[in-house]
Amino acid sequence: GQQVMQIPQYQHVQEGEDFTTYCNSSTTLSNIQWYKQRPGGHPVFLIQLVKSGEVKKQKRLTFQFGEAKKNSSLHITATQTTDVGTYFCAGPDLYSGTYKYIFGTGTRLKVLA
Amino acid sequence: ETGVTQTPRHLVMGMTNKKSLKCEQHLGHNAMYWYKQSAKKPLELMFVYNFKEQTENNSVPSRFSPECPNSSHLFLHLHTLQPEDSALYLCASSQGRGLDTGELFFGEGSRLTVL
Numbered sequence: 001g002q003q004v005m006q007i008p009q010y011q012h013v014q015e016g017e018d019f020t021t022y023c024n025s026s027t028t029l030s031n032i033q034w035y036k037q038r039p040g041g042h043p044v045f046l047i048q049l050v051k052s053g054e055v056k057k058q059k060r061l062t063f064q065f066g067e068a069k070k071n072s073s074l075h076i077t078a079t080q081t082t083d084v085g086t087y088f089c090a091g092p093d094l095y096s097g098t099y100k101y102i103f104g105t106g107t108r109l110k111v112l113a
Numbered sequence: 114e115t116g117v118t119q120t121p122r123h124l125v126m127g128m129t130n131k132k133s134l135k136c137e138q139h140l141g142h143n144a145m146y147w148y149k150q151s152a153k154k155p156l157e158l159m160f161v162y163n164f165k166e167q168t169e170n171n172s173v174p175s176r177f178s179p180e181c182p183n184s185s186h187l188f189l190h191l192h193t194l195q196p197e198d199s200a201l202y203l204c205a206s207s208q209g210r211g212l213d214t215g216e217l218f219f220g221e222g223s224r225l226t227v228l
Contacts, residue, residue: 033216042115042203043156045216088156092214100169101146101207101217103156 002027002093006104014112019079021107023072023089030092032065032072033101038085046074079111116140119204119220126194127228134189134223136204144209145187146217147179151200162187163209194227201225 003026013019023032031050035043047056049065049072056063062075072089089104117138126132138145147159161169162181176198178190187204201222208215 035217042219042221043217044115044219048216086155090156090217100158100161100171101214102158103148106155 002091002102004089004091004102004104006087006089006107008107009105010108010110012110012112013079015081016078019076019083019109021074021087021089021109023074023104025070025091025102027093028069030069032069033090034063034072034074035088035090035103036085037088037106041085043088076109079109081111081113084109084111115218115220117204117206117218117220119202119223121223122221123224123226125226125228126191128194128196130194131190131192133191134202134204134225136187136189136220138185138187138204138206138218140206140218142206142208142215142218143184144207144214145181145184146205146207147187147189148203148205148219149200150203150222156203160189191225194225196227199225199227 006023033048034046037043047063052069053067054065060077064073086106086108088106090101093100093102120135144163146161149157149159158171159173160179165181176193180188201224203222204220205217207217
């Protein structure tokens with residue numbers, strides 16, 4: 001079945017350093033979404049990318065969708081303690097004919113003040 | 114407030130108990146989901162309902178029984194669970210229409226502990 005992997009699994013950075021997480025799917029995705037889950041919280045939607053090669057920015061966050069629509073990345077510039085949490089990518093498995101979102105394994109970010 | 118409400122927030126049950134988790138969404142969405150989140154598998158899809166019809170059962174053991182009486186409510190009935198079923202159970206909803214299924218809105222989850 002479809003798999004979505006993320007690397008790294010964990011990342012510790014000093015406040016002010018940059019951070020990047022990478023997402024790779026075993027199949028082509030029609031779109032990709034990113035979510036953030038704070039410790040003790042629930043996943044919250046950040047953004048959706050649809051077009052091949054698309055790049056979107058949200059303040060210090062930059063999201064990119066690969067040309068082949070099988071990979072994506074999230075880059076955070078100058079991390080802050082509020083960025084702490086686990087970041088998930090997710091893609092719909094539309095080839096199964098169901099409304100099924102496959103989530104990546106997640107990258108847990110810790111920011112040291 | 115995400116528009117998706119889950120109850121109870123915490124549940125402790127023995128292996129012989131029968132309990133239910135409830136999810137209600139106030140967003141007018143058509144698709145609802147159950148996810149299991151544990152340390153071993155971060156976000157594991159269990160069931161998908163679209164317009165009250167189950168469209169996905171991701172090889173979930175029969176001790177988990179979903180019910181979707183209408184597009185706004187989703188239940189997860191639990192019976193004869195095992196300790197390894199202890200996890201955070203997350204309900205989510207989305208528009209569930211066409212190719213653009215839209216973002217998922219998650220509830221705050223039900224933390225289940227099986228003794």
